[in-house]
Amino acid sequence: MRVVTVERTGEHEGRTVTVRGWLAARRSSGKLHFLQVRDGTGTIQCVMSKAEVAEAAFALADHLPQESSLEVTGVVRADPRAPIGYELGVTDLRVIHQSADYPITPKEHGVAFLLDHRHLWLRSSRQQAIMRVRAEVIRACREYFDGQGFLPFDAPILTPAACEGTTNLFAVPYFDETAYLTQSGQLYGEAGALAFGKVYVFGPTFRAEKSKTRRHLTEFWMIEPEMAFAGLDEDMDLAEDFLVHVVRRVREQRAAELRVLERDPAPLARVEKPFPRITYAEALDVLHGKGFALEWGADLGGDEETALSESFDRPVMVHRYPVESKAFYMKADPADPRCALCVDVLAPEGYGEVIGGGQREDDATMLEDKIRSHGLPLDAFGWYLDLRRYGSVPHAGFGMGIERCVAWLCGLHHVRETIPFARMLERLRP
Numbered sequence: 233m234r235v236v237t238v239e240r241t242g243e244h245e246g247r248t249v250t251v252r253g254w255l256a257a258r259r260s261s262g263k264l265h266f267l268q269v270r271d272g273t274g275t276i277q278c279v280m281s282k283a284e285v286a287e288a289a290f291a292l293a294d295h296l297p298q299e300s301s302l303e304v305t306g307v308v309r310a311d312p313r314a315p316i317g318y319e320l321g322v323t324d325l326r327v328i329h330q331s332a333d334y335p336i337t338p339k340e341h342g343v344a345f346l347l348d349h350r351h352l353w354l355r356s357s358r359q360q361a362i363m364r365v366r367a368e369v370i371r372a373c374r375e376y377f378d379g380q381g382f383l384p385f386d387a388p389i390l391t392p393a394a395c396e397g398t399t400n401l402f403a404v405p406y407f408d409e410t411a412y413l414t415q416s417g418q419l420y421g422e423a424g425a426l427a428f429g430k431v432y433v434f435g436p437t438f439r440a441e442k443s444k445t446r447r448h449l450t451e452f453w454m455i456e457p458e459m460a461f462a463g464l465d466e467d468m469d470l471a472e473d474f475l476v477h478v479v480r481r482v483r484e485q486r487a488a489e490l491r492v493l494e495r496d497p498a499p500l501a502r503v504e505k506p507f508p509r510i511t512y513a514e515a516l517d518v519l520h521g522k523g524f525a526l527e528w529g530a531d532l533g534g535d536e537e538t539a540l541s542e543s544f545d546r547p548v549m550v551h552r553y554p555v556e557s558k559a560f561y562m563k564a565d566p567a568d569p570r571c572a573l574c575v576d577v578l579a580p581e582g583y584g585e586v587i588g589g590g591q592r593e594d595d596a597t598m599l600e601d602k603i604r605s606h607g608l609p610l611d612a613f614g615w616y617l618d619l620r621r622y623g624s625v626p627h628a629g630f631g632m633g634i635e636r637c638v639a640w641l642c643g644l645h646h647v648r649e650t651i652p653f654a655r656m657l658e659r660l661r662p
């Protein structure tokens with residue numbers, strides 16, 4: 233028995249192969265059954281002719297319910313009408329498990345129903361396409377940083393203190409004390425950069441986001457490069473080059489998936505260097521022109537980011553936000569200390585922030601003041617201050633949320649479909 237995956241059946245034209253998968257759909261017309269068999273690598277039409285199979289096998293397919301698991305043997309035939317270019321002329325069928333009353337039917341289901349059935353919804357062609365784009369994004373991220381000499385550097389998930397503000401921490405009992413699920417691997421990434429020069433952290437991050445938006449999850453995955461001897465300009469160069477690489481890879485490798493998702497390819501094709509770089513102050517001017525009444529110092533929320541990103545045909549880098557709106561570790565701009573040496577990269581088509589980062593405060597005294605003024609526990613940051621006491625150097629980095637990036641590349645309305653099992657304010661299950 234020659235078992236092959238659907239995506240590789242074309243390599244066996246004219247030969248007899250066996251495909252293992254699930255029945256995605258079935259259509260019958262008297263002497264013929266058309267079985268759509270999905271195996272995770274693709275879907276192939278298996279044509280069963282009454283004349284060519286044993287009577288029992290033909291009868292088996294008569295009432296076979298959707299999502300039954302199967303082993304189908306047949307001859308690979310070229311078929312220019314088939315999406316994958318081939319079909320299977322069935323010679324034998326084995327049912328591994330007969331399904332019954334599959335809850336997800338071709339009719340429209342509400343998103344709450346689909347999320348409740350996420351363990352099954354993942355079998356749909358759209359969700360399969362999204363998960364493959366996600367895998368490609370992750371692969372491209374690692375490929376980029378590995379290729380640029382960044383060391384993969386895993387940060388802890390259980391941490392003693394906040395990185396991105398104290399309002400959205402998840403607390404976990406940790407023996408006799410309290411630990412927090414990490415909000416970002418950055419602080420540990422900084423230790424890595426001062427030990428190895430260039431590192432990247434990749435892992436899950438957690439934020440108890442109490443707001444329901446289409447951009448926020450409570451558990452999401454972040455890729456965070458950090459480099460020593462670098463400032464904001466080098467950081468922006470890196471973010472730009474990195475993002476171009478990721479988008480190009482997905483366009484090259486996942487074109488078929490993007491077609492399944494009916495993603496307009498034109499905007500992604502425009503993601504080339506250079507990205508426009510504007511200051512926060514310039515961003516306010518753009519927003520004022522669009523009717524937003526914002527004073528200097530105001531944070532840019534989802535609506536503002538959407539409006540801004542719609543003003544450019546490619547990602548835009550907004551740098552030098554007011555220090556007050558940013559985290560404690562940001563270095564102030566020596567040319568204008570009201571501004572932080574930070575950058576947000578906003579994706580086009582209204583997607584908004586996909587990357588946030590900047591240059592870190594590298595002076596121990598200044599940093600200590602910031603930790604105090606943000607009301608953070610100094611004793612938890614002794615090690616972090618050490619990085620400024622023993623060979624401090626200018627250093628910078630950023631974080632990209634994988635789910636935001638996937639939502640943008642797939643053209644999705646909401647990040648909840650970009651991760652196998654989304655965690656949000658009102659969703660902990662399945």
Ligand code: 4AD
Pocket residue numbers: 395396415416417418439441447448449450452454456457585586587588589590629630631632633634635636637647
């Ligand atoms: O801008 P943020 O909060 O930056 C940091 O965490 C830095 N410590 C990163 C660094 O410099 N190493 O988050 C970075 C990115 C955002 O741009 C966004 O893509 C994503 O993480 N993100 C979220 N994605 C989904 N759900 C959420 N609740 C997110 N919060 C941030």
Ligand code: MG
Pocket residue numbers: 576585587588
């Ligand atoms: Mg941010």
